[in-house]
Amino acid sequence: MDIAFRTPPHSTTTDGAPRTVGVEVEFANLDAPSAAAVVHRLYGGALEPESPHRCRVTGTRLGDFAVELDMRSAHPSKAEAEKSEAGKAQDDEPGALKKAVDGAVEALRPWWGNIGSLVMPFEIAAPPIPLARLAELEPLFAALSAQGAAGTDASPLFAFGLHLNPQVARTDGEYVLDHLKAFLLLAPWLRREIRVDPTRRLTGFIAAFPVEYAVKVVDPAYRPDLDGLIGDYLEANPTRNRELDLFPLFAHIAPETMAAKLNDPHVRPRPTFHYRLPNARLGDPDWSLAQDWNRWVAVEELAADRDRLDALGADFRAFAARKALDGWAAEAGRRLAV
Numbered sequence: 001m002d003i004a005f006r007t008p009p010h011s012t013t014t015d016g017a018p019r020t021v022g023v024e025v026e027f028a029n030l031d032a033p034s035a036a037a038v039v040h041r042l043y044g045g046a047l048e049p050e051s052p053h054r055c056r057v058t059g060t061r062l063g064d065f066a067v068e069l070d071m072r073s074a075h076p077s078k079a080e081a082e083k084s085e086a087g088k089a090q091d092d093e094p095g096a097l098k099k100a101v102d103g104a105v106e107a108l109r110p111w112w113g114n115i116g117s118l119v120m121p122f123e124i125a126a127p128p129i130p131l132a133r134l135a136e137l138e139p140l141f142a143a144l145s146a147q148g149a150a151g152t153d154a155s156p157l158f159a160f161g162l163h164l165n166p167q168v169a170r171t172d173g174e175y176v177l178d179h180l181k182a183f184l185l186l187a188p189w190l191r192r193e194i195r196v197d198p199t200r201r202l203t204g205f206i207a208a209f210p211v212e213y214a215v216k217v218v219d220p221a222y223r224p225d226l227d228g229l230i231g232d233y234l235e236a237n238p239t240r241n242r243e244l245d246l247f248p249l250f251a252h253i254a255p256e257t258m259a260a261k262l263n264d265p266h267v268r269p270r271p272t273f274h275y276r277l278p279n280a281r282l283g284d285p286d287w288s289l290a291q292d293w294n295r296w297v298a299v300e301e302l303a304a305d306r307d308r309l310d311a312l313g314a315d316f317r318a319f320a321a322r323k324a325l326d327g328w329a330a331e332a333g334r335r336l337a338v
Helices: 032-043 078-089 096-116 131-146 173-194 198-203 211-218 226-236 247-253 255-261 289-303 306-321 325-337
Strands: 020-027 046-051 054-060 063-069 122-125 162-166
Touching: 020 131, 032 046, 032 054, 032 063, 032 122, 032 131, 131 289, 162 289, 173 211, 173 226, 173 289, 173 306, 173 325, 211 226, 211 306, 226 247, 226 255, 247 255, 289 306, 306 325
Parallel strands: none
Antiparallel strands: 020 122, 020 162, 046 054, 054 063, 063 122
16 A cells, blocks of 8 residues: 655754654564564664564664563563673672572563563564655565564454654644644544554553543643643543653653652653554555554644634534534544545
8 A cells, every 4th residue: 555654744843853753563473583584674784682572673774673572571671681780790799599589580581471472562663763754664564464463453352553653843832732632633533543443442551531631621722831731631641541642742841840740660751742542453455654644644734723723622612512522523524624
């Protein structure tokens, strides 16, 4: 399927650099070394196996890729690895019992990974890709499918996602708020277009924003400062498991505010939107990365048009007041087509 990648209204950052997009895709039926070999064949670089369940492909023409089982307990953390190396280099070694326990834990990790791979997905995390080069990732999806990688549709048990991490063009509160408003307005339409897998909905990893919160935020009169925006967001959404996760972005642009309100070591500050909604439909010949990217671009296009954003916000609130939001996906789609 040959679909052109659309360019969002803002294709550069405030310093004029081209914006980038991080892409993460989950799959089953293909282990980390095999998937890493596909990446290496397509993009070059150096294969660097770290464990049976984690590999890296560094120095490719697109940057460094990571391929791993999406299961933390199958991998030693960076801190654990550094601690282990330090322990080997020091004369003052830890006690025999502690060494034995640590050694047993590390020995068990591959076994945990073997068990986990029966139910957990493997994941390829691509490096940040310039917008103009996103099409270079399409052959990866086709090659993974050809090697037998299975996506969301392959089993009722597979709740596999495609995550897009578009770098923000700006980091001011107005820009972030406009994109949040646009997403809340288009989320029902996005869910309908994507046909979000039922298993993925049940897992709770991509929970919809509360209706009451959406009604509040899309109000054209809702224009808090950045601290107010973050405070309202965290109060209504004390979780990373939203269709559009803003925790990484907020942690990047307001680290002190986030540190005072949230204690979650899993949040990594990044100047990106973390868009988690799309299915990973590897193996489906009618699916492409461009389809889901272009749907995201519709969000950015709406965010860049304040008049249209405010008009849809007022209409969304009217639909909600009439308890008619079941019809909003169709209405949003109709308005996008105009």
